[in-house]
Amino acid sequence: MATDNTNAGGFGEVSRVRGIAFEYLSLGASVIGLVALGVLLVYVTIDAFDLANASPEWLLTYFLTLVVPFLAFCLYSASDPEVTRRALSALGGGLVAVAALFTAIETFVAPIPRLSWQLAYLFVVAMPVTAYLTYIGSRGRAGGVGFGLVGRLVGGAAIGLAVGTLFLVFDSLVWFLAYTLGVVPAAALYAYGRRRSVNWAMTAAVPVGLVGLVAAVFLRGVIVTYPSDLIIYVWTLAIPVAIAGGLVVADRGSRLAGAATGGVPLAVAVAGGFLAGGFGVPGPTALIVLVTVGVPTAVYLHRVIDEGDGLVGLALPVLLVGGALVGALVVEAWGVPAPDPWLDASFVTEAPSRTAEDAGLYPAIVGSVIIIALVAVLSFVLGVGTSVFLEEYTPESGILGSLTRLIQVNIANLAAIPSVVYGLLGLGLFANLLGFGLGTAVTASLTLSLLILPITIISAQEAIRSVPDDLRRGSDAMGATRWQTTKNVVLPEAFPGILTGTILALGRAIGETAPLIMIGAATTVFSAPASLFSRFSAMPMQIYAWANFPQAEFRYGVVAAGVITLLIILIGMNGTAILLRNRAERGS
Amino acid sequence: MSNTETDTEANDSLITTDVETGSNERSMTTDATAVAARDLNVFYGDEQAIDGVSMEIPENRVTALIGPSGCGKSTFLRCVNRMNDMIEVCRVEGDVEFGGKNVYDSDVDPVALRRKIGMVFQKPNPFPKSIRDNVAYGLKIQGYDGDVDERVEESLKGAALWDEVKDQLGSSGLELSGGQQQRLCIARAIAPDPEVILMDEPTSALDPVAASKIEDLIDDLAEEYTVIIVTHNMQQAARISDRTAVFLTGGRLVEYDDTTKIFEDPEEQRVEDYITGKFG
Numbered sequence: 028m029a030t031d032n033t034n035a036g037g038f039g040e041v042s043r044v045r046g047i048a049f050e051y052l053s054l055g056a057s058v059i060g061l062v063a064l065g066v067l068l069v070y071v072t073i074d075a076f077d078l079a080n081a082s083p084e085w086l087l088t089y090f091l092t093l094v095v096p097f098l099a100f101c102l103y104s105a106s107d108p109e110v111t112r113r114a115l116s117a118l119g120g121g122l123v124a125v126a127a128l129f130t131a132i133e134t135f136v137a138p139i140p141r142l143s144w145q146l147a148y149l150f151v152v153a154m155p156v157t158a159y160l161t162y163i164g165s166r167g168r169a170g171g172v173g174f175g176l177v178g179r180l181v182g183g184a185a186i187g188l189a190v191g192t193l194f195l196v197f198d199s200l201v202w203f204l205a206y207t208l209g210v211v212p213a214a215a216l217y218a219y220g221r222r223r224s225v226n227w228a229m230t231a232a233v234p235v236g237l238v239g240l241v242a243a244v245f246l247r248g249v250i251v252t253y254p255s256d257l258i259i260y261v262w263t264l265a266i267p268v269a270i271a272g273g274l275v276v277a278d279r280g281s282r283l284a285g286a287a288t289g290g291v292p293l294a295v296a297v298a299g300g301f302l303a304g305g306f307g308v309p310g311p312t313a314l315i316v317l318v319t320v321g322v323p324t325a326v327y328l329h330r331v332i333d334e335g336d337g338l339v340g341l342a343l344p345v346l347l348v349g350g351a352l353v354g355a356l357v358v359e360a361w362g363v364p365a366p367d368p369w370l371d372a373s374f375v376t377e378a379p380s381r382t383a384e385d386a387g388l389y390p391a392i393v394g395s396v397i398i399i400a401l402v403a404v405l406s407f408v409l410g411v412g413t414s415v416f417l418e419e420y421t422p423e424s425g426i427l428g429s430l431t432r433l434i435q436v437n438i439a440n441l442a443a444i445p446s447v448v449y450g451l452l453g454l455g456l457f458a459n460l461l462g463f464g465l466g467t468a469v470t471a472s473l474t475l476s477l478l479i480l481p482i483t484i485i486s487a488q489e490a491i492r493s494v495p496d497d498l499r500r501g502s503d504a505m506g507a508t509r510w511q512t513t514k515n516v517v518l519p520e521a522f523p524g525i526l527t528g529t530i531l532a533l534g535r536a537i538g539e540t541a542p543l544i545m546i547g548a549a550t551t552v553f554s555a556p557a558s559l560f561s562r563f564s565a566m567p568m569q570i571y572a573w574a575n576f577p578q579a580e581f582r583y584g585v586v587a588a589g590v591i592t593l594l595i596i597l598i599g600m601n602g603t604a605i606l607l608r609n610r611a612e613r614g615s
Numbered sequence: 616m617s618n619t620e621t622d623t624e625a626n627d628s629l630i631t632t633d634v635e636t637g638s639n640e641r642s643m644t645t646d647a648t649a650v651a652a653r654d655l656n657v658f659y660g661d662e663q664a665i666d667g668v669s670m671e672i673p674e675n676r677v678t679a680l681i682g683p684s685g686c687g688k689s690t691f692l693r694c695v696n697r698m699n700d701m702i703e704v705c706r707v708e709g710d711v712e713f714g715g716k717n718v719y720d721s722d723v724d725p726v727a728l729r730r731k732i733g734m735v736f737q738k739p740n741p742f743p744k745s746i747r748d749n750v751a752y753g754l755k756i757q758g759y760d761g762d763v764d765e766r767v768e769e770s771l772k773g774a775a776l777w778d779e780v781k782d783q784l785g786s787s788g789l790e791l792s793g794g795q796q797q798r799l800c801i802a803r804a805i806a807p808d809p810e811v812i813l814m815d816e817p818t819s820a821l822d823p824v825a826a827s828k829i830e831d832l833i834d835d836l837a838e839e840y841t842v843i844i845v846t847h848n849m850q851q852a853a854r855i856s857d858r859t860a861v862f863l864t865g866g867r868l869v870e871y872d873d874t875t876k877i878f879e880d881p882e883e884q885r886v887e888d889y890i891t892g893k894f895g
Contacts, residue, residue: 424703497740504698505753505803506730515756516742 074369074587081366085358092354096346104343113331114343115602201247203254206263208246209239257300260311265300265318269293272322276329288329292321370588378553379569383580386573388589392596393555394468394563395537399600401472401559402479402536407529409476410483411518414525417484418491419513435488442481449478450545458546465547469559474542479532486528490521523612530604537597540567566593648712649674649811649841650695655709657690657699657866664690665866667709672858677833677842679852679874682862683889688845690866692813695843696732697725713811730757733804733840737816739796741788741803746771746780749788749799753807766806774802775832794825801832805840812836814844818851830855849890853878861886 073079078086104110213236220228253259273289300314358365369383377387421431453474457463463470494517502512549564550572556563570589573581650672657665665687672678680688690699697718699705710717718728730753741749748755750767759766767784771777776798780791788799797817804812814833818826833855836842846852852859853874860871863885870877870886881887 422703495740497736497738498742500698500701501736501740501742501800501803502752503701504696504729504734504736505756505807506726506728507752507756508726511756515752520743 071587071590074583075591076368076370077366077584082364084361084363085365088357088361088363089350089354092357093347093350096350097343100343100346115606200253200259201243203259203263204243204246204250205240207239208242209236212236212239257310257314260314261297261300265293265296265314268318268322272326275326279329280333284329288325289322292318292325296321368588369584370591374588375592379551383578383585386581386585388566388569388592390552390555391564391566391569392592394552395565395567395593395596397468397556397559397563398472398475398565399533399537401469402475403529403533405472405476406479406483406532406536407525410480410487410529411525413480413484414487414491415513415518418488419509419517438481438484442485445541446478446539447541447545449474450542452477453542453546464560466549466562467560468556468563470546471543471548471563471565472559474546475536475539478539478542479536482532482535483529486531487521487525490524490528491517493524494520523608526604526608526611530601530608533604534597534601537600538567538593540571543568566596647674648672649714650843651710651712652691652694653710653712655691655694655707655711657687657694657708658706659702660704663866665694668862668866668868670860670868670871672841672843674841675837675839676857677837677844677855678858678860679856680843680845680860680862681847681849681852681889683864684847686862686864687866688860688862689815691862692815692843692845695811695813696729696734697723698729698734700725730807731810733807733809733812735797735800735804735812735814735817738820739793739800741791741796741799743787743789745785746788746791746799747784750802750806752803757807759807770802770806773805773836774798775828775835776802792825794821794828797821797825797829798832801829801836805836809840811841811843814842816845816847819847826851849878849892861889863889 100114104114213232216228216235217232220226220230220232254262269289269292271289272292273285275285276288277285296314296317299317300310303310303313373385374387375392376389377385378390379388380386417431417435422428423431453470454465457470457473458465458467463473498516498520499512502516507515543565548568549562550568552562552564566589570586570593573586573589576582648671651670653669655665655668656663668687668691680691682688693699694707694711695713695718699707707719709719711719713728713732716723718725742752744752747764747767750770751763753759754763754766768777768781771780776795779795780799783790788796791799797820801812801817817833818829821829830851833842833844837857844852844856856874858872859874859877861869861877861881861883863869870881870883872882877886878890881890
């Protein structure tokens, strides 16, 4: 055909009808999907915040103070990825850090009874020694190879645990004495020795610290008057954290900036700690959260200001908080009747109730967070381990190769098994056979880990498989053992992909209801789980229970508020993981 | 030529007789053997990739392996550091001696062997790490306890890359150009101070300017290391190598002699045909 009319009408025409039809069909499919999701979200949001009953003036006020600045910011930052990145990490990081800290302190620290001396010995003596030895190993003297990252991880975790145990095992008064008599003089001696390079001072630091610790234990009964809890926390925790932050910044540049970085959050935290009682929040908790969040924020701020990149991005959190405050002030002054949102502060901080107005999600939120944290750790470790073994260590041919392929096919099949079946397995295996108990947090975590394990394994395998063979051969030819190649070349390169798969799988786990019903999780509990073996409820379970309540307020208002909370926590979790992944990608 | 070597017992005497016929830039009187193959056969499943090859490769010389595609030169190279072990269907018969020891003996640890033999691949394959970490990789996995930064600097100088990257040691090795990446791979290979460096067509993925830099570098490397290089480029073999081995189809070593002899007056008609481009 083309040859017929080359001279007459150029080169003729090629039909594109099918291609164009396909293009528009794809467009239609994606539009339908997105619009359906968007409509659902809008309905749920309207219900959760009771926007249907809001007066036009109220809506207008918040539209002007909150929505308009937000949209303007989006338009402004759309062209500058750096600004968007800063905004996201500031907003997401801040939200996630504050929420996680509060939850962690309330769930893990507060309810745990004092530990026994044997355990304390393990944590305070055995773990730091192990950590120290591992650290030495990571320097290449004792252990040689492979301890770099592992050593730092183990060492950091051990020291963290040891310090945490000090808080638990000694009451805060012993800790106060030990800190004042042991830790501070030892640290001061060490710092002096480092700066003036006086060796005896550095050597003396350790015995001085030990003597101080022992003296503290003996003096505990002798001394009668102590400062208040809050002052103890300021002295033993807030001040050192602030000094550490200040030193980091002073190291980078000016001393003035360093002093500000340490001092401002410290002042805010102390003020917050003393004022917190007025709002019904325990003072020490507020102090700890404010100082541990505030100091890193200040360090981060200093770096952003120093670099100057995407500084505007930091305006977003300010805009949102400021907008909400201004809106509230205007509404208050104007006297506009405000709607009564279902999703408010008391919804996320209080226990469920018979009446819709008092209903809260707090125990279920804590339950979900504990479960998901355990699931993340378990499925990541098991999934990465399995996939590394299947990809790097099993032969490709022969009988073993066939066996591997058989296992692969079956793992893929496991991913398709309905979650109810996993629930049954969890009921039989973990709850009954191993005796972890019906409806306990640990049974739920193990069951959900099994449920998402196939997805984690398959995605981690894909990520490991996509590491170019060139790199493996390059490492092998350098005389690396298989473990060294895996650890130094394959895993770092595959890490972002592995993380992506784990994030998707966790998103599925946090929303699962069927397996939780099977293992006997409670639909409603009235206090947050105190340990891994106590009964718990999870957000989807609670939402499911509310949806069956006879009162319309539950079915429309409270369920919607629960859905929004679940979504926000899910987005926060995924956002953090994605930030981590992007960081890993940029690092490589 | 290839057959005459199999029945000799004393390596040195044979090399000296060879040397007397050659006329090369490096003095060839004190040659010791670095790597020797004896009656080497390699199979991939049922297919024979190397057929009864015996050759002795002198120390501190550049030895080029040339021949048409699929003639077993790369396979031979991978036998020296036992990278063929990675290929599951590969089977090796015969001896490859390195440092007076058959590397295929059951008590030889292939990982330890590879630490003494550096390798550079056809496609530059720096790790997605910083330039410094790339060069220090071998030192790290071997638990080197000296001054790593000093060794990194020496190696980069040895690979003629130091001046170009000394200000960006912390940036990723993947940000370099192709030729720089290949020199980075050479620096990585020489950092643990191996005895032999194997190069599998190191310049075939590079532009001519980058390739000529690598060629100059190979010439310098032969001062300290034994270099065995596989190449498709006849001029390159003629320019940089002291000895040349010609493999022809079926994995047979057809002729192995001083480079000048091979390129000026080969014994075999087939070799002359191949070198002058009449086939292959």
